[in-house]
Amino acid sequence: MRELTELEGCVLGHVWEKGPCTAYALRQMFLGSASPHWSGSAGAIYPLVQRLARQGLLRARDQATGRRRSKGYVLTPAGFARFLRWLGPPLSEETVGVPMDPLRTRFYFLGALKPEQRAQFLVDAEAKMQDHLARLEKAGRQSEGLYDALANRGSVVMMKARLAWLRGVSEEASK
Amino acid sequence: MRELTELEGCVLGHVWEKGPCTAYALRQMFLGSASPHWSGSAGAIYPLVQRLARQGLLRARDQATGRRRSKGYVLTPAGFARFLRWLGPPLSEETVGVPMDPLRTRFYFLGALKPEQRAQFLVDAEAKMQDHLARLEKAGRQSEGLYDALANRGSVVMMKARLAWLRGVSEEASK
């Protein structure tokens, strides 16, 4: 029985939290998310819920109103158990380790830029990160529930730490 | 002309930095990395360098010693230009935005655990993160060059911020 992907775990978790969901609603959730990682493309979500339903982790039930078709998915007991196993404990190395960060990756190679370009890079990064942080803080204010708020705070904390680190680097690099 | 993936960018960057590289050496680099993200599987690296060579971004040259075959890859001018474009500026939203973090993701659903399990989760997370941080700090001490050191400091800073955040959550959750 293979591990769930992050997306699968999230979907099960969301269904656990919100009750009956349509694939469409799940999609909107990912599309509206403040973090840029989740694409929520139809080609990801629809096959995914079908897969989970086939494995008996979700159960689909027809909830069409009038002539408009609509499928609501609910969590089965097996689905809940599987979700809990994904959630942990125990936590895998992959889960606790430093997440990969494309900005940090680029820093390894900053020496390839001419000083002028490098300064430009740092200015650009700082400005865009500040924008992003503001959006995250705004989104965080609409948190529902304790753990939602704590998780959202996590992304704000991360961005602030990243910004502080960047400023340190800017100082170091301008010397 | 599509965008380079992170892995492709990293490979070009590494070749830029170290000069002629074998695919094998690139692989060892990823395998030995302290961050858990990079798998460095042969099935990723070998097709990747072949692809880049076919696109004229890398040039392969035979550097077999004796009967043992070995291919060294070097960066072409086009490859360097492409690498610079990947590096930025400008930086994309994806590059500056909060990286996705599987630990944070799980926090949204911590309410699904019974208090006892939740406490266990937090203890487990803290212990494993501390281990990981220690490994990162050790790896960081062997940094070569300014930007290598700054980037490595970045992952340490991230982990410390994540740990501080986790402890805040632990307090909040135990109330």
Place this chain on the structure above:
DNA sequence: CCGCTCATGTAACTGGTTACATGATTTA
């Protein structure tokens, strides 16, 4: 009636994963 949103899906592709296969060279 036109366009937008709700709602569900498929098709082609792609980058990366695990697992396997091969052979030369070094070291215990």
Place this chain on the structure above:
DNA sequence: TAAATCATGTAACCAGTTACATGAGCGG
């Protein structure tokens, strides 16, 4: 000489991406 490491690769698979297709319901 046996085992580990150097070194290169292929095959099967898989999750997620973009782009496309379909149709109902609703507001201006």
